[in-house]
Amino acid sequence: MNLEIRQQFPVLDQQINGRPLVYLDNAATVQKPLAVLETSRRYYSEINANIHRGVHYLSRKATDAHEAARTTIAKYLNAPHEHEIIFTSGTTDGINLVADTLALSGKITSDDHILISGLEHHSNIVPWQMLCQRTGATLDVIPVTDSGEWDLTNIDALLTSKTKLVAVNQVSNALGTINPIETVIKKAKAHGAWTLIDGAQSTPHMAIDLQAIDCDFFVFSGHKTYAPTGIGILWGRSELLEMLPPWRGGGEMIKEVTFEKTTYNDLPFKYEAGTPNIEGGIALAAALTWMQDLGLDTIAAHENHLLKLATEGLSDIEDIILYGTAPHKASVLSFGIKGVHHYDLGTLMDQMGVGVRTGHHCCQPLMQRFGITGTTRASFAIYNTEQEVDALITAVKKATMMLR
Structure with a gap:
């Protein structure tokens, strides 16, 4: 080194x-490297303001920096569209967003299965258990071998026409195992199931190409990729994010509000209610750029x-x-x-x-x-x-x- x-x-x-x-x-x-620490310091000392709503100079500067960060992150991940990049507070937040909106959407029923693996972090177990409790769906688990790998011997029996979603991590946080997500994604697609990849432990260690991975949702946390805590990314396919309902209500995620009804905003703002972690998003882009340059x-x-x-x-x-x-x-x-x-x-x-x-x-x-x-x-x-x-x-x- x-x-x-x-x-x-x-x-x-x-x-x-x-x-x-x-x-x-x-x-x-x-x-955190100095490049990220300096980015955070510079945000608060030079352009701190709320974004998207103000016409004054600092608000415009902060807005431009925040949206430029979204563009940088989308390019880093090779996402098809930058409006598919949703700022979250971290991996856990992103997984809960998908799980809760699926429950609200009515797309998951008591006839459906959710498939995870025995290598999952609690954050990729509990939200799906809660989804199953709310919908009556069944949770199935890919078993783990003695070496700490997925046992895919019976994967064709676990994946059926009733499997609605497969949610697995790319790298195990407990063991470090790099999982063959491509195999499971391909099989899931053959059954018409959606796929969510937990990239919390993979994004710090390897290049992520969303178009090559070909999943439907991908989540990761900034603090594991040399960025601050409290910031993360949910990427999702446009057609799925547009199909699912809003998650949190408030400012920014609306187009028009009356006491009779509310019209919701377009992506990505539909899922970004309230003032976001502006500094965190900008610093995350700086961290990913630092990693890419290295x-x-x-x-x-x-x-x-x-x-x-x-x-x-x-x-x-x-x-x-x-x-x-x-x-x-x-x-x-x-x-x-x-x-x-x-x-x-x-x-x-x-x-x-x-x-x-x-x-x-x-x-x-x-x-x-x-x-x-x-x-x-x-x-x-x-x-x-x-x-x-x-x-x-x-x-x-x-x-x-x-x-x-």
């Missing part, structure tokens, strides 16, 4: 308990190198269990030590300056599949170093010795 890249992340230049900070919780959220291949190659080193190093530790051993993974390494609780391990590692995530990672059904309550998870980003991988391995070894 080029030292100049790491120097763009000021938060990393600090010590924890007298040791250099080793931040390995990037699957939860990544740190090179997605460069990011992936560096992260995969660190993942390989960490996997090899931890594999030598006595009684370690690696969860998620698929051949195709993003930079996530989940593990446990026999006889050691993941929380205790993570707590001691933190005292050594190594920040990892412990717990079920909002994937309790997946943890139950492996008969555990949680794992210790290290996840890597472009700014992590080989020396930090060494620090991770050393911390695990020391903490394990202390806990035995």
